[in-house]
Amino acid sequence: MIARLHKNEEERIKALRSYDIIDSEQELEYDNLAQLVAQMCGTPIGMINFVDADEQWTKAKVGIDAERTNRDFAFCAHTINEDGIFEVVDARGDERFFDNPFVKGDPNIRFYAGAPIIDKDGNPLGAVCVIDREPRTLNEQQKFALKTMSSQVSALLDLRKNNKKLQETLSVALEQQRELERQNAIKNKLMSVVSHDIRGPLATLSSLLDLADQDMLSEGEFKSFFGSAKQMIKNTDGLIDELLDWLILQREGIKVNKVEVNLNGLVQKVVNQMNYDFKRKSNELINLIPADFTVLADEGMLSICVRNLLTNSNKFTDGGKITLTAGSLNGEKQFCIEDTGKGMPADKAAKLFDGSRKSSDKGTLGEKGRGIGLIFVNEVLQVHNATVQVNSEIGKGTKICLKFPSA
Numbered sequence: 127m128i129a130r131l132h133k134n135e136e137e138r139i140k141a142l143r144s145y146d147i148i149d150s151e152q153e154l155e156y157d158n159l160a161q162l163v164a165q166m167c168g169t170p171i172g173m174i175n176f177v178d179a180d181e182q183w184t185k186a187k188v189g190i191d192a193e194r195t196n197r198d199f200a201f202c203a204h205t206i207n208e209d210g211i212f213e214v215v216d217a218r219g220d221e222r223f224f225d226n227p228f229v230k231g232d233p234n235i236r237f238y239a240g241a242p243i244i245d246k247d248g249n250p251l252g253a254v255c256v257i258d259r260e261p262r263t264l265n266e267q268q269k270f271a272l273k274t275m276s277s278q279v280s281a282l283l284d285l286r287k288n289n290k291k292l293q294e295t296l297s298v299a300l301e302q303q304r305e306l307e308r309q310n311a312i313k314n315k316l317m318s319v320v321s322h323d324i325r326g327p328l329a330t331l332s333s334l335l336d337l338a339d340q341d342m343l344s345e346g347e348f349k350s351f352f353g354s355a356k357q358m359i360k361n362t363d364g365l366i367d368e369l370l371d372w373l374i375l376q377r378e379g380i381k382v383n384k385v386e387v388n389l390n391g392l393v394q395k396v397v398n399q400m401n402y403d404f405k406r407k408s409n410e411l412i413n414l415i416p417a418d419f420t421v422l423a424d425e426g427m428l429s430i431c432v433r434n435l436l437t438n439s440n441k442f443t444d445g446g447k448i449t450l451t452a453g454s455l456n457g458e459k460q461f462c463i464e465d466t467g468k469g470m471p472a473d474k475a476a477k478l479f480d481g482s483r484k485s486s487d488k489g490t491l492g493e494k495g496r497g498i499g500l501i502f503v504n505e506v507l508q509v510h511n512a513t514v515q516v517n518s519e520i521g522k523g524t525k526i527c528l529k530f531p532s533a
Contacts, residue, residue: 127221127222127223128198128203129197129200129203129204129206129207130207132206132207132250134249137249138206138249138250138251139178139179141245141247141249141251142176142177142178142249142251142252143178144287145251145283145286145287146286146290147176147185147251147283147286148176148178148183149183150185152186153185153186155282156174156185156186156279156282157186157188159174159186159254159275159278159279159282160172160173160174160186160187160188160254161188162275163254163256163271163272163275164188164189164256166268166271166272166275167239167256167264167268167271167272168268169189169237169256169257169258170189170257170258170259171187171188171189171190171233171256171257171258172187172188172189172254172255172256172257173186173187173188173190173192173254173255173256173257174186174187174243174252174253174254174279175195175200175202175252175253175254175255176243176251176252177197177200177202177203177206177250177251177252177253178197179197180196180197181194181195181196181197181200182194182195182196182197182200182202182203182252185252189257190233190257195228199226199227199228201214201223201228201235201238201240201255202240202252202253202255204222205240205241205242205250205253205255206242206250206251206252206253207250208242209242210241210273211239211240211241211264211269211272211273212238212239212240212241212242212253213238213239213240213263213264214237214238214239215237215261215262215263216236216237216261217229217235217236217237217238218236223235223238233257233259234259235257235259236258236259236260236261236262237256237257237258237259237260237261237262237263238255238256238257239255239256239264239269239272240253240254240255240256240272241253241254241255241269241272241273241275241276242276243276243279243280243283244276244280245280245283245284246280246284251283253276254272254275254276254279255272256272382424382427382509382510383424383425383426384422384423384424384510385422385423385424385425386420386421386422387420387421387422387423387425387428388418388419388420389415389419389420389421389428389452389461390413390415390416390417390418390419390452392425392428392429392432393413393415393432393450394413395429396429396432396433396436397411397413397436399433400433400436400437400440403437403440404440404448407440407443407444407445407490407491408444408445409440409443409444409445409446409447409448409465410446410447410448411436411447411448411449411450412447412448412449412450413450414449414450414451414452415450415451415452415461416452416453419452419453419459420459421452421459421461421530422459422530422531422532422533423510423512423530424506424509424510427506427509427510428506430502430506431502431503431506431507431528434499434500434502434503435463435503435526436448436463437499438499438500439463439465439467439524439526440465441489441490441493442465442467442468442469442487442489442490442524443465443466443467443468443490443523444467444490444491446465446466446467446523447465447466448463448464448465448466449463449464449465450462450463451464454532455529457531457532458529458530458531458532459529459530459531459532460527460528460529460530461527461528461530462525462526462527462528463525463526464523464524464525464526465523465524465525466522466523467490467523467524468490468520468521468523469518469519469520469521469522469523469524470487470518470520470524471518471520472518474518475516475517475518475524476516478500478516478526479500479501479503479504479507479514479516480504507528510530510531511530511531512528512529512530512531513528513529514526514527514528514529515527515529
């Protein structure tokens with residue numbers, strides 16, 4: 127006879143699976159309990175079984191080779207419906223089990239006794255049971271031992287769940303620690319770069335003013351020094367913009383306002399602002415982004431990303447092409463910037479966005495690199511659950527692709 131489903135079967139199954147005990151590795155604690163209960167009850171077979179939706183799974187056993195049993199034939203499927211010990215003195219004469227394949231054949235069950243494994247919420251998850259090939263009964267001491275063993279299994283399950291929660295908490299804490307260390311490393315790098323790059327033009331200006339004040343510069347020398355100082359001030363201005371972008375993103379509680387952004391329109395606005403920079407280096411910008419292509423993103427953040435990436439491509443390209451493309455691929459929205467610039471080795475390409483590089487290469491016209499803009503791009507990608515792929519070859523150029531989730 128097939129056992130009836132438990133009155134709270136759905137909750138019971140949910141509780142059982144919350145312990146991740148099904149298909150778990152063999153554990154000595156459970157093996158010892160199975161051995162001990164068989165010895166205390168004087169039976170050749172002892173088992174710890176958990177009753178899932180369709181089958182009974184054996185966690186530990188002694189005296190029998192079993193792992194999975196169809197629930198329809200499982201004695202423990204009856205035990206979980208009982209409040210106490212479920213005992214079958216002789217299965218051959220029991221109308222519920224006389225035609226059971228495990229009674230008619232191997233392991234030739236005659237006697238069975240099981241105590242339900244109850245969790246702290248009252249859900250019966252399975253049973254600790256003993257089996258004999260001869261009819262018999264348990265005395266009161268043996269029944270007490272069987273109940274005690276089922277309580278011990280319940281305690282082991284609670285310990286298992288608590289250990290799992292502890293491991294998850296530790297894992298999160300370790301990940302947070304690693305992220306904090308990464309952020310601190312980036313911040314230290316930023317502070318070093320900022321200190322150097324801001325002091326540089328100030329020192330140059332100070333020296334220039336001192337020389338001019340002492341009439342020690344010719345008109346030509348003054349113009350040369352002044353041009354250098356002007357460029358350094360421009361670099362510093364860009365540095366401050368990038369630093370502010372990054373600091374805003376780091377502000378606690380910042381909201382990312384994701385909307386469907388027309389990428390072609392956004393890119394064109396950025397390109398229009400940078401036309402002088404492209405012309406100064408004789409670079410041709412080719413926009414092949416479809417007019418109706420959209421990306422789910424924060425428009426302001428995406429605009430800054432595009433500006434930083436175009437600035438980077440323009441910096442390392444002279445008299446070449448910068449091509450913009452976009453499309454959908456493998457469930458993602460992909461936006462790529464490809465240049466015909468100087469390129470870089472594979473090891474540098476792999477670390478381009480992680481903030482680990484201690485310095486940035488100079489551009490084709492000696493433009494100084496800071497790396498902050500690319501760090502910002504990486505931060506934006508993280509908050510958008512997006513990724514970046516970099517392919518580069520020395521002397522041929524670099525292709526950077528941003529991949530955003532479609533929804």
